[in-house]
Amino acid sequence: MTSKVYLSKTIEPILNLIPTNLPPNLAIKTHFGEKGCTTYPNPEIIKKVYNHLINQSHKPTLIETNVLYQGSRTNTTDHLQTAKEHGFDFAPIDILDNDNQFIEVPIDNSDKNAKLAKNLPNYNTIIFISHFTGHIIAGFGAAIKNISMGLASRGGKLDMHTTAILTVNPEQCTGCENCLNKCNFNAITMKNNKAEINTKTCIGCAACTAVCPTSAIRWQGSSSEELQKKIVQYAQAAKKIIPNMIFINILENITLECDCVNYPQKIFTKDIGILYSTDPVAIDKASLDLVNKQSQGGFHKIKQTNNSPQISYAEKMGLGTQNYTLTKLQ
Numbered sequence: 001m002t003s004k005v006y007l008s009k010t011i012e013p014i015l016n017l018i019p020t021n022l023p024p025n026l027a028i029k030t031h032f033g034e035k036g037c038t039t040y041p042n043p044e045i046i047k048k049v050y051n052h053l054i055n056q057s058h059k060p061t062l063i064e065t066n067v068l069y070q071g072s073r074t075n076t077t078d079h080l081q082t083a084k085e086h087g088f089d090f091a092p093i094d095i096l097d098n099d100n101q102f103i104e105v106p107i108d109n110s111d112k113n114a115k116l117a118k119n120l121p122n123y124n125t126i127i128f129i130s131h132f133t134g135h136i137i138a139g140f141g142a143a144i145k146n147i148s149m150g151l152a153s154r155g156g157k158l159d160m161h162t163t164a165i166l167t168v169n170p171e172q173c174t175g176c177e178n179c180l181n182k183c184n185f186n187a188i189t190m191k192n193n194k195a196e197i198n199t200k201t202c203i204g205c206a207a208c209t210a211v212c213p214t215s216a217i218r219w220q221g222s223s224s225e226e227l228q229k230k231i232v233q234y235a236q237a238a239k240k241i242i243p244n245m246i247f248i249n250i251l252e253n254i255t256l257e258c259d260c261v262n263y264p265q266k267i268f269t270k271d272i273g274i275l276y277s278t279d280p281v282a283i284d285k286a287s288l289d290l291v292n293k294q295s296q297g298g299f300h301k302i303k304q305t306n307n308s309p310q311i312s313y314a315e316k317m318g319l320g321t322q323n324y325t326l327t328k329l330q
Contacts, residue, residue: 003279013329035072036262043087102153114237115156125244148234172216179208281320
């Protein structure tokens, strides 16, 4: 089995690939960016997709869910305000979980349920416009993560993160208290001028690792792999609710951390373009391959995270295939 992936320098050729006979109850799922972040998805790209659909007599809605950590997108009111401030003021917006309202969907090969956003069943087709970035735990985030974390309620996000265990290397810790001030869950204390993490309180959001100047905070055990598998499980559960999915990955303004950070990030590598596919596994594998090639292997080396479980497990769970053909559009 081989899936088709298309690459374009701009969004316009991609628009012609979107089917014209899409059913009603259509949504566009993207990421509005945390307040302070400057490299979130370009709203002009999403606007062009939106206007194209409007011209095809569709009535799409932008959809998102609230985040787990404390920030400008923790509750629906602030989330909507942030979206508008970031340029997503051209379309109706539905915050699907509206402050942690959720439905439970069985996870295959498990006795657990995925806690997905309550309003998700209101839609039957979703176009996922995902910004490819690095990620603190999973190594990278794109289409698969946009399905899972993007459609999960806050309780679902917590469920996915609780596999992670963070520890502090006291020899590297300088006692700067950056992590203490960053933690929103009171999981970090100072002892003998060294940070300590309470693993019972810590939810594994990894915000502390992003502000540690000496990289003293590290993952213990196979937490990254377990999180990646949970991401895939939630994506597979969401697929049961939304059978029709289309994927657009933006490989522009590529950064080493995701768009949930509340500060400007440096661009890691040159812009590559925009990808289109109906297969989330193929488009994410193609994105990884293109970014690693563009950075001469630098992305994989710097992230130091084995991100292959997310791709291989997604293929195993039937979300798609790693085998793809890449067609470049004019």
